[in-house]
Amino acid sequence: MPPPTTEPVVLGPDFVRDPHSVYALLREEGPVVRAVLPTGLKVWLVTRYEEGRALLADPRLSKNMADAAHLFERHQTDMSRQRDYGHAIQQSMINMDPPDHTRLRALVAKAFTMRRVSALRPRIERIADDLLDALADRAEFDVVTEFAAPLVSTVISELLGVPEESRAEFRATSAVLTFDADREAVTRASNALFTLVSEIVAAKRADPADDLLSSLIVAHDGEDRLTHEEVVSLAVVLFVGGFDTTVNLIGNGTLALLDHPDQLAALRADPSLLPHAVEEFLRYDSSANISHFRRTTDPVPVGEVTIPAGEFVFVGLTSANRDATRFPEPDRLDVTRAATGHLAFGHGVHHCVGAPLARAEGEIAFGRLLAHFPHLAPAFEPGEPTWRPSMLHRGVRSLPVRTKP
Numbered sequence: 570m571p572p573p574t575t576e577p578v579v580l581g582p583d584f585v586r587d588p589h590s591v592y593a594l595l596r597e598e599g600p601v602v603r604a605v606l607p608t609g610l611k612v613w614l615v616t617r618y619e620e621g622r623a624l625l626a627d628p629r630l631s632k633n634m635a636d637a638a639h640l641f642e643r644h645q646t647d648m649s650r651q652r653d654y655g656h657a658i659q660q661s662m663i664n665m666d667p668p669d670h671t672r673l674r675a676l677v678a679k680a681f682t683m684r685r686v687s688a689l690r691p692r693i694e695r696i697a698d699d700l701l702d703a704l705a706d707r708a709e710f711d712v713v714t715e716f717a718a719p720l721v722s723t724v725i726s727e728l729l730g731v732p733e734e735s736r737a738e739f740r741a742t743s744a745v746l747t748f749d750a751d752r753e754a755v756t757r758a759s760n761a762l763f764t765l766v767s768e769i770v771a772a773k774r775a776d777p778a779d780d781l782l783s784s785l786i787v788a789h790d791g792e793d794r795l796t797h798e799e800v801v802s803l804a805v806v807l808f809v810g811g812f813d814t815t816v817n818l819i820g821n822g823t824l825a826l827l828d829h830p831d832q833l834a835a836l837r838a839d840p841s842l843l844p845h846a847v848e849e850f851l852r853y854d855s856s857a858n859i860s861h862f863r864r865t866t867d868p869v870p871v872g873e874v875t876i877p878a879g880e881f882v883f884v885g886l887t888s889a890n891r892d893a894t895r896f897p898e899p900d901r902l903d904v905t906r907a908a909t910g911h912l913a914f915g916h917g918v919h920h921c922v923g924a925p926l927a928r929a930e931g932e933i934a935f936g937r938l939l940a941h942f943p944h945l946a947p948a949f950e951p952g953e954p955t956w957r958p959s960m961l962h963r964g965v966r967s968l969p970v971r972t973k974p
Contacts, residue, residue: 577602577604577605578591578595578602578603578604578605579605579607580604580605580606580607580614584960585958585959588858588888588963589887589900592885592887592888592891593891596616596617596888598616599872600616600617600619600620600621600871600872601613601616601872601874602614604883606960612880612881612882612883613871613880613881613882613883614859614882614883614885615871615882615889616885616888616892617888617889617892618889618890618892618895619892619895620871620872621884621885621886621888621889621912622889622912622916624863624871624882624884625860625884625915626916626917626918627917628666629865629866629869630863630864630865630866630869630882631863631864631866632663632664632666632862632863633666662674662677662803662806663810663919664861670918670919671918673799673803674918674922676784676788676795677785677803677807677922678922680784681922681923681924681925681926683925686925686926686929687929689724689728689926692724692727693720693929693930696723696724697716697720697933697934697937697938698941700715700716700719701716701937701938701941701942702941704716704972705941707972708972708973709948709970709971709972710972711967711969711970712820712968712969712970713816713819713820713964713965713966714744716934716938717819717934718743718747718812718816719740720934721811721812721815721816721819721930722736722739722740722743722812723736723740724926724930725807725808726739726740726808728926729780729782729804729808730769730778730780730781730782730783731769731782732772738765739762739808742758742761742762742765743762743809743812746758746759746762746809746813747809747812747813748957748966762805762809763805766804766805766808767801769782770786770800770801770804774786781804782804785800786800807923810921811923811926813856813962814856814857814921815856815926815931817856817962818851818856818927818931819930819931819934820964820965820968821850821853821854821856821963821964821965822846822847822850822854822931823935823970824968825850825853825854826935827946828902832846832902832903832904833939833945835904835905836904836935836939840936840939842905843935843936844928845904845905845906845907846904846935847928847931847932847935848907848908848909848911848928849903849904849906849908850931851890851913852890852896852908852911852913853902854887854963855886855890855912855963856962856963857886857913857915857961857963858885858886858959858961858962858963859883859884859885859886859887860883860884860886860915861961862883863881863882863883863884864880864881864882865878865879865880865882866879884912886915887963889912890912890913896908896911914927942972944971944972944973944974945970945971945972946970946971947969947970948970948971949969954966954967954968954969955967
């Protein structure tokens with residue numbers, strides 16, 4: 570069937586502030602709608618779970634944007650913020666299709682096996698405890714900026730093998746990329762991050778260690794599989810991507826608990842629910858609102874609509890995770906729910922390679938936070954906190970809490 574002739578939906582500020590209300594209406598219209606970004610770029614937005622999951626794994630939707638860059642170059646928004654940290658990002662596996670994607674992912678996946686993540690858990694627990702111990706005497710603190718962000722930044726820095734003397738700069742740069750809305754500041758931070766990572770990669774080539782960066786470099790030098798630019802780009806993607814989404818998981822999940830005291834009490838009473846709770850937080854307010862750009866290489870039927878070849882497509886991850894046909898009573902937070910199968914980490918060959926690490930960080934962060942502060946309560950007014958001005962990501966900019974009864 571031809572595309573519908575109705576006016577496309579404009580994805581404006583209301584969509585950023587409260588995507589759930591917008592998505593609820595769009596799901597009623599059908600599994601896919603024509604939409605317009607604030608810049609004017611027309612895209613297809615998939616809103617339902619079954620269709621979204623299928624399209625995320627459909628080879629007719631390409632992630633390779635090299636031949637289409639000119640079509641959306643002038644439509645840059647924070648939805649495609651990955652382009653803010655340099656054109657070299659196009660060399661990363663985020664913007665590749667198989668077999669190139671398969672080659673790079675196989676290298677990176679070795680760092681995120683369940684066994685390796687399990688081995689990291691004691692270190693993550695120590696980092697979390699040290700951060701929370703430093704906050705123990707505070708009557709108030711910010712969960713996002715003073716706990717989640719430094720926790721995640723430290724874990725990723727250690728995994729990559731960032732030298733101790735460079736970690737403060739890594740934390741500062743990632744904070745700008747995640748929380749700063751100023752375009753010039755983001756550009757400066759992006760350039761600084763690429764320069765820093767490039768210097769670290771060059772140093773590790775001369776003196777490799779037991780870390781992810783070194784393993785990628787060894788594969789490059791030994792097998793001539795990765796260029797210097799590819800290693801740098803992969804490292805930046807892993808750092809920024811892992812930082813953004815996991816900080817959002819911790820912030821969004823804490824906010825959800827504060828907004829639902831009964832669920833907070835249930836989790837306190839039974840810490841064994843933590844794995845279930847993390848999956849529910851990911852489903853309830855996904856760290857990523859929509860998927861990254863995809864482009865159809867052939868006509869793709871979605872429900873009663875056929876998306877033509879050469880069109881840009883987004884999957885509404887947040888919308889799919891609130892689809893009542895997959896998750897009964899989807900607007901209700903339930904830490905006992907079996908929420909596995911959500912699309913917060915995507916699906917298919919581009920399923921988030923760092924998902925096991927993010928889950929471990931989430932379980933540890935929530936468990937330690939509740940154990941350290943038995944009287945945790947919101948320290949913000951109704952209508953707060955504010956959400957980041959992002960269409961791609963879904964996260965609160967800050968989350969002040971009280972620690973005393």
